[in-house]
Amino acid sequence: MIIKKISLYNFRQFQGEQSIEFSTDESQKITLVLGDNTSGKTTILQAFLWGFYGNANFKSKDSLLNAKAAQEMLTTKENQEVRISIELEHQDVNYFIIRTLTHYVKGNIVKANAISKVEMKYKQRDGQTDDIPPHQIQAKIGEILPEDLAIYFLYDTERFGNITSKTDVTSSVKGILGLTVLENMIKHIGSPTRLSNTVLGQFNAGLNLEGNKIATEAFNRVELAEKRKEAVIERLEQKKKEFEGYSKAVVERQGILRSLEKTKQLQVQKDSKVKMIKFEKTALLNAQEQFYSSIQNNTPMFLGQALFQRALEELASAKLDKKSIRDMNANAIKDIIERGICVCGTEICEGNSAHKHLLEEIRYLPPESIGTLLKYFKDKSETLLKAGSGFFIPLENSYKNIFNNLQKIGDLEDEIQYLNEELKKQDDINKHQEILMELEAKLKTITEDIAALNQELGELKKVIQDSLDTYEKNIRLSERNNELLKYIEYTKQVLEWVTNHRDKRENKIKERLEEEVNKYFSMMYHGKRKVTIDDKFRVELITTDLSEDIHTDESQGLETVKNFAFISGLVELAKEKLNDAYEKEAEAYPLILDAPFSNADEKHVKNISEVLPTVANQLILIVMAKDWNYAKNSLSNKVGREYYLNKQSEIYTKITEVK
Known part of the structure; x- marks a missing residue:
């Protein structure tokens, strides 16, 4: 994406129609816009936001219409327009975006329509210009530069603060780096x-x-x-x-x-x-x-211990048969006698020794012998009682620990x-x-x-x-x-x-982003710090000159350096072919920066100035003259076009190109 031109018509202090054409030269990629305080520097940046999305972020709630034009309306009673026109190139196609807001007089008050009107055209290869249908315009603008990504490339240093702590940073970064297709x-x-x-x-x-x-x-x-x-x-x-x-x-x-x-x-x-x-x-x-x-794993043992003990005490004096065979009963013996052959193959006839022995055995088996059943029950109870004897000690220890913890708390x-x-x-x-x-x-x-x-x-x-x-x-x-x-x-x-592929790619991209941001941070910052990026793509600073790494607070200047390192890393990855065939194409983005050096010291300004031109394919700097002096030596030979915001009054600024 390359921005070629912006025109402002009666937009805030820019009365009438005034334009800025931006440098598209690869070797002199910087367009410099100089201006003093209240001359309209921030208005230029906000003009891009309003032109693209119909939203401006001015600190004051004043009308977008130039004050002098509004005053004339009270006399002429004629409607007036605020208009922003933007010409840009995206993927070898030229686009023209024109957003207009009509103002009218009601009574003795100038009012604005509730909704602005936006038109969008594109130039075909044969030079003919076609309109994009109105219902497709915002989607097309979002395809070129999604609104939630605008804060990264239309960057107001003084207004946005710590860009890496914003709540939408995760979705924005994923959008830039091409992870949204998998999520969709x-x-x-x-x-x-x-x-x-x-x-x-x-x-x-x-x-x-x-x-x-x-x-x-x-x-x-x-x-x-x-x-x-x-x-x-x-x-x-x-x-x-x-x-x-x-x-x-x-x-x-x-x-x-x-x-x-x-x-x-x-x-x-x-x-x-x-x-x-x-x-x-x-x-x-x-x-x-x-x-x-x-308790959950040993509930039967917990509830049965007392019952097992009582049962054994009751059976302690009972005389129990020890002649019976476990799991054998009288009905099974009768079936063997009726069959006439034992399981061992011995013939069974009435009156022979095998027959007499089996009849004797029936006396000790259920249902005739209750003593046998009680013996089995006693053996089972002893087994369960013994198995559960070691359960109470760890349970008691856990209970003691709970009591001690509660008391300490x-x-x-x-x-x-x-x-x-x-x-x-x-x-x-x-x-x-x-x-x-x-x-x-x-x-x-x-x-x-x-x-x-x-x-x-x-x-x-x-x-x-x-x-x-x-x-x-x-x-x-x-x-x-x-x-x-x-x-x-x-x-x-x-x-x-x-899902697995998305997670792997996200981890890979996060690691690459942290690597790129640290690379640019080390180039901009003159000290012993580094950055880390968490799973939500938020950036934190760490001091590395102590025995162990620690998180540290940030001054405004350091915050600015961190922000630019973060943006530089994003722009760098956006240009790389990290994406698979089904992801969006890699795209280069311009950087439009308002007051980029206002919070940084001279050393950091110099470092930032040396890095930014190597990152962005187009750089638009809107700065005060005193801040430009720090960056001048590093950047003046890369300036392709220069403008000065000549403040004539509080309600009128003239844009003048410096030849």
């Missing part, structure tokens, strides 16, 4: 437990459930549980965001308290107690898990309460301590909410899995069902492959 494929296929309007959902909907009440009920349970699960997951994400916010607020408030000399020692003691409580709570959970696991909470009261006594920190206690109370409530939601989520997953098992067992009603079930199984295998 996963959504299209559907979840194995989600019976909705997806491939899996349509296969499941085609199954014949008529007359199968059990399967229908299981199907409905899955639907209801899935809807509830989505709500729980959404709520859980909200609570996690709240937890992050309150945790950050607690850390900040603790820092304020620690900075006050009178409370340092008390706060250190409290921090230590809080850590000890966390440790004891973890130990408590482990002890409870062991206790419940022992209670003691620590009492100590923390005492420390809180002591901290309150300090007049200069009373307000901060009260706020901290409120934050900690809120954090505790949120933690409990998260635990409850996680528990509900686990229960819902079990309901879904159990219902699916029931559903699948009862669904096989016809040949057509069997065919659909086969398709469903194939689809699940495809889903598993795509």
Whole structure:
């Protein structure tokens, strides 16, 4: 993507029609726009955002219409327009975007239409220009530069702050680096437990459930549980965001308290107690898990010990037969006599010795001999009693551990309460301590909410899995069902492959991004630090000149360096052929930077200036003259076009090209 020209008509302080043509020379790729404070530098950047997406992010809520043009309308009563025109090239095609907002007079007030009008044209190879249908325009703009990626390439240093901590960073980075196709494929296929309007959902909907009440009920349970699960997951994400916010607020408030000399020692003691409580709570959970696991795995043994003991005491004085054969009974002996041949092959005739021996044996077998049954029962009870004798010691130890952990947690909470009261006594920190206690109370409530939601989520997953098992067992009603079930199984295998492939690619890209960002960070920063990128593509700084790496706070200047390193890494990867054939094509992006050097010192400005031209295929710098002086030596020979924002008054700035 290359931006060729932007024209502003009555847009804020740019009265009438004024234009900037941008350098497209590969060796002199920089377009420089110089201006003083309030001359309209940020307005230029916002003009791009409004032209592309119809949204501007001005600090003030003033109208987009130039003030002088609005004043003239009150006299002429004629409508006036605000208009932005952008000419760009994308994948060898020239596009023209024109966004217009009409203003009119009502009473004695200038008002704007609620919605702007946008037109988009493209030039064909034969030179003819065609219109893009209105309903396709925003989709086409989003294809060229998606709106959630705009903050990376239309970058306002002073307005956006820490770009790597924004909530949409994950989806934005995935969009730049080409991971969204696989994710869209996963959504299209559907979840194995989600019976909705997806491939899996349509296969499941085609199954014949008529007359199968059990399967229908299981199907409905899955639907209801899935809807509830989505709500729980959404709520859980909200609570996690709240937890992050309150945790950050607690850390900040603790820092304020620690900075006050009178409370340092008390706060250190409290921090230590809080850590000890966390440790004891973890130990408590482990002890409870062991206790419940022992009970669940040995419930019959636990409940039967007393009964086994009483039974053996009752049978201690009983005279029990020891002549019987285990599992033999009188009916089996009678069947052998009636057959006339023993299992050993001996002939049995009435009156012979074998016949007499078998009749004698019947006396000791059930149902005639209760003594034999009692003997078997006694032997079994002794076995079970012996097997369970070692069960109580670990159970008792787990219970003791639970009791000890609870007691320690209670003691620590009492100590923390005492420390809180002591901290309150300090007049200069009373307000901060009260706020901290409120934050900690809120954090505790949120933690409990998260635990409850996680528990509900686990229960819902079990309901879904159990219902699916029931559903699948009862669904096989016809040949057509069997065919659909086969398709469903194939689809699940495809889903598993795509998911695994997505995860592997995401890990690979994250590693490459961290490598590229660190490369550019080391080129821009003059110190011993590096960056790490987590699973959500958020960037953190780490100091490396100590015995172990530690996370550190960031100044505005350091934040700026980190942001530019992050953007440079993204642009670099966007240009690489990391993507498979089914992913989007690699694309080069321009960088449009407003006040890029305002928060950086002279050394960092020099480093950033040397790196940025090597990254971007087009660089548009909107800067103050004093900030440009730091970068001038490194960048002046790469400037292809230069403009100056000549502020004539508070409501009129003239764009002048510097030859």
